Amino acid sequence: MRLEHQIRAFEQVFKNYDGTQPLHRFLFTYFKQHKQMGSSDRRWATRYIYSFFRLGKALINEDTTLRLAIADFLCNHTLSLVVEEKLPNLKEHINLSVQEKIALVTSEFPAFKLSEVFVFNENLSKEVEKQDFYESFFIQPDLFIRVKSSYINQLVKTLKDAEVAVEEISKTTLALPNGTKLEQIVPAQQYYQIQDLSSQKTGNFFKPQTWDYWWDCCAASGGKSLLLHDLEPSVQLLVSDVRENSLNNLEERFREAGLKKYQKKVLDLLQNNDQDLHHYEFDGIILDAPCSGSGTWGRTPEMLYYFDSHKISYFSKLQTAIAANVVKYLKSGKPLVYITCSVFKQENEEVVAWIEENLPLELETMEVIKGYKDKADTMFIARFIKK
């Protein structure tokens, strides 16, 4: 009876969700509208729907409840009613590693193909190791923070006192279990930023000089700018984005972080911005491009199910157009850092090839930042120098 109740709740959520908004936002509204669902119902519906989407399109022709059971088995180390009921042969193995569980599922259900978890295989960037990447979808990514090195010991102590399973990744990076209510435990945010591990690693490619003037041209709420500022506080900054709203968040974050020396503009980089920018010449440009976000789907697994691959070419056109529009404001001999959180070659290597062929930029280095090995996002970065 309880299992039927759980399955019904899951099916209702699945039926009502169409992938047009992020799942977490949909669930927030859905639970508000379905007040009869108690906290346990909400918890199970959330666990089931997220696990379900982590299966991507694997075993797509099987019965939905069986798929749910397999997904829940692969994603969790605690038993659920659906696994107990539908997978009696597997339930005792719930504590095994993801790799071991995948092997068991494959022998029990020979139609199971790991490659069908992520059906956009032929679009993957060359450096991505497929097996590791697919397996990563069954593990929830961590929450990462970037911390001022002088504050890290104090913060680790505060988190341990609050019984958070904190892991020190480096002198400035901590990993926390996803869902940690960080703002409640450490309200003062001037000493740390929530920023994915791979996003933090992009900073290794900035290499700013003292008193440089940099442009973060797709700044959103300023994650990369804050990183740049921490690497070299003397850098002067122009931040811009097409969305005014994000820039308002940026202002708030910059204020909390004590970053005062910057200029901000709302700019659509698909337009000619010469009126605004004709006298600007930068020592560095960060182009953290709008993209499919396919490197972050470990956090939004609903995309494995709903993403339409036609969108990839839309993003690559946007990326080349933006690169072409910003390069003229870069001084010769200076870097443009191109970043995506995508694993698709059309947004990564192929954009790089287009840039090399069409713009006065020479590729210095490029790489995939393999977050799938670290419970983090996967990103791509290329550093060019203007000819």
Ligand SMILES: C[S@@+](CC[C@H](N)C(=O)[O-])C[C@H]1O[C@@H](n2cnc3c(N)ncnc32)[C@H](O)[C@@H]1O
């Ligand atoms: C990947 S996000 C940037 C994230 C940000 N740099 C950070 O570290 O948090 C890409 C940004 O590009 C902006 N964008 C999209 N189309 C644009 C356009 N035509 N002109 C300028 N910005 C654009 C989006 O609004 C979005 O904020």
